[in-house]
Amino acid sequence: MNIIKKLLSKLVSAFGLLVTTIFVFLPIIWLSLTAFKKAKDAYSTSLFFKPTFQNYIDIFSEPNTFSQLLTNSVIVALLTILIAIPVATLAAYALSRFHYRVKNLLLIWLLSTQFIPPVVIVIPYFVLFRTLHLMDTRIALVLMNLSFVLPFATWMIKGFVDGLSITLEEAAFVEGCSFMQVITKITIPLAMPGIITTAIFTLIQSWNEYLFALILTRKDAITMTVGLNSLVTDRGVIWEQMSAAGIIIMIPIFIFSFLVRKHFTQGLTLGAVK
Amino acid sequence: MNSVIYRGPKKWIILAPALIILVAMTIYPIFNVLIVSFQDWNLLKSPEPSGLIGFDNYTRAFQDPDFWNSVGVTLIFTIMSVSLSIIIAIAIALQLYPKGIYRTILKACLIFPYAISPALKGYTWRFMLNPHYGIIDKILGTLIPSLQDVVLLGTKSGALFWLAYTEIWGWAPFIALVFIGALDMIHPDVFAAAKIDGVNKYQMLRFVKIPLILPVLLMVTLLKTIFSVKVFDQILTLTNGGPGQSTEAINFFIYKNGFKFFEMGYASAQSVLLILFMIVFAGVYIKTVMKGDSNA
Numbered sequence: 398m399n400i401i402k403k404l405l406s407k408l409v410s411a412f413g414l415l416v417t418t419i420f421v422f423l424p425i426i427w428l429s430l431t432a433f434k435k436a437k438d439a440y441s442t443s444l445f446f447k448p449t450f451q452n453y454i455d456i457f458s459e460p461n462t463f464s465q466l467l468t469n470s471v472i473v474a475l476l477t478i479l480i481a482i483p484v485a486t487l488a489a490y491a492l493s494r495f496h497y498r499v500k501n502l503l504l505i506w507l508l509s510t511q512f513i514p515p516v517v518i519v520i521p522y523f524v525l526f527r528t529l530h531l532m533d534t535r536i537a538l539v540l541m542n543l544s545f546v547l548p549f550a551t552w553m554i555k556g557f558v559d560g561l562s563i564t565l566e567e568a569a570f571v572e573g574c575s576f577m578q579v580i581t582k583i584t585i586p587l588a589m590p591g592i593i594t595t596a597i598f599t600l601i602q603s604w605n606e607y608l609f610a611l612i613l614t615r616k617d618a619i620t621m622t623v624g625l626n627s628l629v630t631d632r633g634v635i636w637e638q639m640s641a642a643g644i645i646i647m648i649p650i651f652i653f654s655f656l657v658r659k660h661f662t663q664g665l666t667l668g669a670v671k
Numbered sequence: 672m673n674s675v676i677y678r679g680p681k682k683w684i685i686l687a688p689a690l691i692i693l694v695a696m697t698i699y700p701i702f703n704v705l706i707v708s709f710q711d712w713n714l715l716k717s718p719e720p721s722g723l724i725g726f727d728n729y730t731r732a733f734q735d736p737d738f739w740n741s742v743g744v745t746l747i748f749t750i751m752s753v754s755l756s757i758i759i760a761i762a763i764a765l766q767l768y769p770k771g772i773y774r775t776i777l778k779a780c781l782i783f784p785y786a787i788s789p790a791l792k793g794y795t796w797r798f799m800l801n802p803h804y805g806i807i808d809k810i811l812g813t814l815i816p817s818l819q820d821v822v823l824l825g826t827k828s829g830a831l832f833w834l835a836y837t838e839i840w841g842w843a844p845f846i847a848l849v850f851i852g853a854l855d856m857i858h859p860d861v862f863a864a865a866k867i868d869g870v871n872k873y874q875m876l877r878f879v880k881i882p883l884i885l886p887v888l889l890m891v892t893l894l895k896t897i898f899s900v901k902v903f904d905q906i907l908t909l910t911n912g913g914p915g916q917s918t919e920a921i922n923f924f925i926y927k928n929g930f931k932f933f934e935m936g937y938a939s940a941q942s943v944l945l946i947l948f949m950i951v952f953a954g955v956y957i958k959t960v961m962k963g964d965s966n967a
Contacts, residue, residue, distance in 0.1 A: 413766045418777060420759075421784060421844050424795050427806050431798070440804045488689035495682040505957055510697045512953040514901050516922050517942040518696065520929055521703035524714070544696035551689055576681055605788035607904040612930050622790045625908070636798050643791050654786040661782050662849045 428647075432640035439637035452641035456628075463642060466624035470604060473535050473620060477542040477603040482596050485550035486588075490580055492551070493558040494566075510548040515608045518544050523612060533615040541609040546602055550595050556663075557591025558584065597657045601650055621646050701946065708940040714933035728940035738941065740916055741924035744831065748920055749899040751835040752842070756895055757888070759839060760846035765876070767847065768854050778851065785845035793908030796837045800824050827917035830910050834918050837905050842898075846891050853884040890959060897952050900945075921945055 431439050432453075438446040456463040492503065522541060531537045561584065569579050585592070610623040619627075621642065628639045654661065708728055710720035732738045763781070767774045787795075799807040802822045812819040824830045865879045881888070903922040906912060912919040912927070919927070925945065929938030 410766070413762075414773065414777070417763050417766050420763075420840070421777070421780060423806070424792075424799060424840065425783060425787075427799060428795050442804060442806050442809045484688045484692065487685040491682055491686040497682070497686075501961070504961065506693070506697075508957045508960060509953050510693070512897055512901075512949050512956075513697060513701070514903075514922050514925075514942070514945055514949070516903060516925050516929070517704055517946060518700040520935065520939060520942060521700045521707070523930070524935065528718075540696065543692055544700075547689060547692055547696070580685075601786060605786075605790075607788065607790040607907075608926075611907070612926075622788050622904075625790060625794055634794075634798070639794055639798070643795065646788055646791055650786045650788070651783055654782050655779070658779060658782055662845070662852055 425647075428640050428643050431637055432644045434637050434640075436635075436637055439640070452637045453645075456638050456642050456645075461627070461638070462619075463621070463624060463645070466619055466621045467645065469535060469618055470621040473538045473542065473610075473618075474600050474603045476535065476539045477546055478596050478599050480539065481543055481546045481550050481599055482592060485547055485554050485595070486585065486592060487580070488551045489554035489558050490584055493555050494563070504552075507548040507552050510545065513544075515541075515545070519609055519612050526613060532613060533618045535618045537613050538606075538610055538618060538620070541613065542603045542606060546599050549602070550599055553595045553598065554588065554592055557588050557595075560591075561587050594657050594660050597653045598660075601653055604646070604650060704939040704942045704946075707936055708943045710936045712934075712936040714935050720936065724936070728936050729944070731937060732940055732944065737916060737919075738924065741919050741921045744916075744918060745900060745902075745920040747831060748835050748838075748902060748918075749896060751832070752838040752899045752902075753892060753895045755835065756839045756842040756846055757892060759843040760850055760891075761881075763844060763847035764850035764854065765880075768851055778848065781844035781848045783844075784841045787841065789841070789904035790908045792837050792841055793905030796833065796840075796905075797824070797909050800833055824910060825914060827914060830914055830918050834902075834906060834909055837909055838899065838902060842895060846895065849887060849891055850884055853887040854880065857883050890956075893952060893956050893959075897949065897956065900949065900952070 430444070433448040433450070434446050435449050435451065455461065492500065497503065519541065522537075526532045526534075526537050565587075566579050566583055569583055574582065605622060606620070607622045610618075610620045611626075614620070614623060625639060625642055625646075628635045628642065707720060709723055709725060711722055711724045711727070712720040767778050767781075784792075796807075799805045800823045802808055802825070805823075808823055811823070821829070824833055861883070862875070862879065865875055870879065901922060902920050903926065906918055906920060906923045907926075910918040912923055921941070922945075925938050925941045928934045928941065
């Protein structure tokens, strides 16, 4: 009787694991399979097909423009990091170490920016960029990305700096280090793992960004995510190419999010959950 | 928290770049939207606002059935995606909480659905739900014969459900990870003691596990609610608001008014209403986070 009970509970938990696995993976697996299917196989649910790389060749050659889209995505993401991380690191250090009378207000401001719907921020900038002839430029996208990336990065790096002991910094001051020397020679190296983690989150966020690029680009500055729209044609969606483009969007994100998986729950809940 | 009082302007100098960017990218747009919301401005007719019209944009919103439709869609979407995400997350967490190699690997993969670009999520599900060659359509048609001839994204309630499901697919595994983290913090003796006291599996869940992770559960519910209200990307790529206007959540509605009809004044008024609504949730969230921060 006991053995049957044990066996039954083993079976139930195995079934649970199977369902969970299917729930999590089915869309990813299906997209990955379709990315290697020929057009005629993509429009059937068959599991057996001769894999092809043609879809990747297709999206990177005329009339598709995915090489340009990929370049745009990479440049926008890198520029966003290059501006956001140094600025955020300095601000995070200041907010962690110094006393300000309005500090709480500044921290509330940082947090509340995460709840502003992007569509609200883009309305005035759409008008402004039109007047300044910055429509359809990468720099416009970088600026817009800063609206949510910079407060997020500042908050995260502040968390890491808070965790560092202050005694080393104080000793350096006593030894006669200047203010910037303390930051660059002591705090930043010690906080480096946290800064890199934050940079990766920043990269993921601007890589996946869709709404700003949708509204502010037309042709030259379109990014990968918005470029997917170009595969929706009058004759329907070209799913095998959509999947191939999807793989190219997905793979870097998988690698990067795997690298920061230990900080994932903490990072994306702004430290509300540790 | 260890804070040191350094005097002098340096502490403001290193904060300045961040402050300047933040004012430009968050304060300025909100004030601008607030001002424009009191003006009559269609970008197709004139590049400048054509005059103050008081609260007309607001009264127009309150009298616009499409606006109320978007409020309703947002509410139903939020309730569905939040509650189902939490329930499925609990189920996944209970599955994966025990130790084991397969479970460890699976746990590491739980971040993937969340990390995928929401726009791509929308397209992926649109493909899988296609009535002619979609895998989900095939599977459901086989399991439940009555669904065989139903176009899954074709009905109003169906489209809204699958939109919510797309969101659940991304969030439930991630929330499960949060719950597993919370369960790992509890000393195993607690569960052992409960077992000795003779509680069964249901009681263990209902009276031991859930109460112990309740603070985390409430926090995640709040956070998920805020993110659900913000939904936009996958609406555009999964249903494009349709069929009819059945999946036009508030952000999509503002987008349509602002960037399809170029009604900047009207879209701004809706934005202000949305921000006022968000402030309530954000307020509770910030209060909780700040409390935790000062304790650290």
